[in-house]
Amino acid sequence: MEKSLHIDPNKCTGCLQCEMACSYENYGQFNLAKSRIKVFNFEHAGRKVPYTCTQCSDAWCMAACPVEAIKVDAATGAKVVSEATCVGCKVCTIACPFGTINYVHETGKVQKCDLCGGDPACAAACPTGAITYVDADWTGLDKMRQWAEKTDTQSRVGA
């Protein structure tokens, strides 16, 4: 079963534990500048929204890469950058419609979410359940349950 990161912005408090978990997992340090997930703060709407790669099936970054440095991880479905192959041309950063693949000047390569090999650190670190890692075919399950709960609420007692 393929799993997918699922984000519920309504639960996000903007604490950035996900960004720290991401940078620790990938770089062994706490560094927001190196996180592959970003939390956006829409100040005047009072909303915080975590945002990262959605792992497109037909991934534009992968299609655009001239050296085939981006490959599909068969186990997770993640589109993974091979640093050894990447030449830092940044064409993928132009191709991605969502901005979720980015250049790292320190390494001269690009980076993107790789789902941590199937155990995403951001989801594990989120204290409010705003980021979860769930069945990719059923990311809507929680919402469905919430709406389902509101239907047919007449009492069964005495029926």
Next chain:
Amino acid sequence: MGWARKILRVDLTSGSVKSEPLNMEWAQQYLGQRGLATKYLVSEIDPKVDPLSAENKMIMATGPLTGTAASTGGRYSVITKGALTGAIACSNSGGFFGAELKMAGWDMVIFEGRSPKPVYLWIQDDRAELRDAAHLWGRTSWETEETIKRDHQDPQIRVASIGRAGENGVLFACVINDLHRAAGRSGVGAVMGSKNLKAVAVRGTVGVSGIRDFKAFMAATQAAKKVLADNAVTGQGLPKYGTQVLMNVINELGALPTRNARDVQFEGARKISAEAMHEKRPTDGKTHLVANAACFGCTIACGRVSQVDPGHWSVQNSPKYWGANGGLEYEAAWALGAADGIDDLEALQVANMICNEDGMDPITFGATVGAAMELYEIGALTKEQIGVEAPFGSAKALIEMAHMTAEGRGFGQELALGSARLCEKYGHPDLSMTVKKQEFPAYDPRGVQGMGLTYATSNRGACHLRSYTVASEVLGIPVKTDPHVTEGKPALVKAFQDATGAFDSSGTCIFTTFAWSLADLAPQLDAACEGGWTVEKLAELGERIWNLERQFNLAAGFTAKDDDLPKRLKTEPAKTGPAKGLVNQIDKMKPEYYEVRGWDAAGVPKQETLARLGL
């Protein structure tokens, strides 16, 4: 090593900046943030210096856990000689600025001297420079942050700045970061303004990598986060209601100082409570509260995001206040509300926004308005002098006074000096609800005896964040004590003061202590830092800091006489509620407190106490 091991020294007079290694010997004795920066400050300035002179220094300091995954690990403090008090000042703030400073590779920044013209400090990792701030001077904190981000074309910059209050010499001006977070008390923003330093802008991409034992650190922080999540206060109460949840609790206890502490219960408390923030307004059908929000790394998320009714008279012509904004916390809701007899929740939120926008401490501001209202009611001040009719309960007066104080207009220039100087000037010094010229916050010492001792002995002037005995006397954390008795309170206050000193020096938030004790903090610090950080070492650290601050204050000219409460709290009994008939018995608690502190009858630390603490 949780430390970055590097400090930035900024000489504002000459305009030079330089990097220095952190004194690691001191770091072992004083840890970081409050403790370590206080050590630097007291070693470098004359205690008798005028707080607003070039000879005073101001330090922005992080702790070893700042910028790490430890829950609430985003704190920084501003340490200086306080403009309002003339005592040691250390004001702690959350938000994201502190973590950014640490991630740029700095433990602290020491500002000295005075710039000949307005400047701001721009820090980009290891590069730092002073830049011209002529275009920022005269602007609010909100405008300053927006302008700096635009000028640098980088929305990820974090900014700490002063608003117009800090520029105008408002003695309770604060340093505002991330729009709504404040290093709030004792006038640290006035010191910053006196140095012609408008802002500090930071972008940090170095990160924090110097953790002593990463594996142990992740395990320790994980365990500590679970303690917060499982606790009713930090796991449920604070995220849902914020600190404002205390309004009804403290009011029912008869310990809500009302109308400049004339009363101890406020008939309008319900209307300005956290519960009211959740209710739909009759005017537009919306709730005041929009969401809760976290500071950096915080898994509690007590912060409030709220939105006022755009049709309210106080904002109907000011669209800048219409969006979601930083909401009220308990102390602000009390100071702007109960202390002034005001129950208009919209007006309180707007006054709070003005305080954030221009950088004023809402506790001192609100309490000073309360004092002015009492002076007005007894005829010591007139409408002509104030510029507005100012009886208790007037939300219009509150809003107008907030604007005039922030902008330095008319009577605002007198409010800007705080209630001690205001009441002195108009012939009623006893009407100032202050200790060491700083206004006490939202717990009436007649109904919570330990808080009287807390206020009287606080090294930075009256304050609840130096020993929050409310936790024990009201909430039963860690053990319930009777709020009406004085027995045991001196030792309780000392224990809270010492533990607080350790938390304030670590980079974590004092609100964790609703759930955490030093036993939860120690493993996190020990995994991050060399030095064997045990509970015992942390308790001793807190005591060492307390005595260091005390020595500074004594050298600055404070004496045992200054460890006292306003006369009203000692002579006018509570009129209603469970504490009816009680006054605060500070005179009974104080000698015993000096004794448990190891101080002599004059409140001076004994030689053996200093020797034991390595002072």
